[in-house]
Amino acid sequence: MPDYSFEKSALEKGYNLICGVDEAGRGPLAGPVCAAAVILPIDCQIEGLNDSKKLSEKKREKLFDVICENALSYCIAYGTVEEIEEFNILEATFIAMNKAINGLSIKPDYALIDGNRIPKNIQIPCETVVKGDSKSCCIAAASILAKVTRDRLMSEYHQQYPQYNFEKHKGYGTKEHTDLILKYGICPVHRPSFLKKLLGEKR
Numbered sequence: 001m002p003d004y005s006f007e008k009s010a011l012e013k014g015y016n017l018i019c020g021v022d023e024a025g026r027g028p029l030a031g032p033v034c035a036a037a038v039i040l041p042i043d044c045q046i047e048g049l050n051d052s053k054k055l056s057e058k059k060r061e062k063l064f065d066v067i068c069e070n071a072l073s074y075c076i077a078y079g080t081v082e083e084i085e086e087f088n089i090l091e092a093t094f095i096a097m098n099k100a101i102n103g104l105s106i107k108p109d110y111a112l113i114d115g116n117r118i119p120k121n122i123q124i125p126c127e128t129v130v131k132g133d134s135k136s137c138c139i140a141a142a143s144i145l146a147k148v149t150r151d152r153l154m155s156e157y158h159q160q161y162p163q164y165n166f167e168k169h170k171g172y173g174t175k176e177h178t179d180l181i182l183k184y185g186i187c188p189v190h191r192p193s194f195l196k197k198l199l200g201e202k203r
Contacts, residue, residue: 001050002140004042006112006129011042015110015125017072020138021101022114023093024052024146029181029198030164030171030190031154032078033089035096036145037104037111039072040138046070049140051133052147064148067141074141075103076149084191094119100142114139161187 010018023035040046046066048059055063068074077099079092087095097119101111111126113119114133118126132139151170158167163184169177171189178198186195 002133002135002137004137006127006132006136007040007042007138010110010112010127013110017106017108018110018112018138019073019101019104019108020112020114020132020136020140020142021097021119022052022133022139022143022146023096024143024150025171026089026093027173028171028191029173029177029194030081030166030187031150031157032080033084033093033096034076034078034146034150034153035093035100036074036076036142036149037097037100037108038067038074038138038141038145039104039106039108040067040070040141041072044070044137046137046141049137049144051131051140052143054134055144057151060144060148060151063144067144071141073104073106073108074145075100075105076145077103081189081191085193088193089191090117091120094121098122112136112139114143157189161189 007018019037019039021037025033077096079096084092113128133143154166154170164180
């Protein structure tokens with residue numbers, strides 16, 4: 001379970017406001033990548049807080065509101081499909097992370113980043129934490145905000161493009177989703193660069 005060890009270590013180094021940063025949606029065939037940055041009060045206890053991937057959708061939805069109520073500041077941002085296509089998914093993820101950090105209403109002086117890659121152009125000191133969403137409370141909180149926000153967006157896309165059933169698979173490359181792409185072609189929220197192999201097979 002995540003705790004505040006990494007946050008407290010940063011405090012001991014002399015930093016005062018530590019944000020956790022995580023993303024959701026690097027792998028899907030459709031939709032943007034979403035990142036969140038969260039500053040929690042140190043030792044703020046949020047029951048059930050964990051890596052978003054280990055929680056049910058119902059639990060994530062409940063925790064989303066609790067995190068927003070308890071956070072000193074939070075911001076959620078996207079790396080758009082256009083940015084994914086113009087650059088690549090990693091660069092779009094970095095763009096989203098920077099947008100989230102820079103959008104915090106309280107400026108952090110240190111960031112804990114989930115994963116093993118430091119985002120380009122980050123303007124504050126930071127460290128990466130592999131599997132940070134299961135180790136750091138701030139990163140776990142960010143993972144939930146990013147996941148819930150992106151899932152909600154994909155449900156909205158379902159209303160626009162019901163033939164793809166985005167509400168069910170959230171844009172991931174399930175057999176159902178790939179079959180529907182082969183049947184209907186792609187729509188504006190698909191990532192063409194992720195579909196070259198699939199569409200090449202069709203031709």
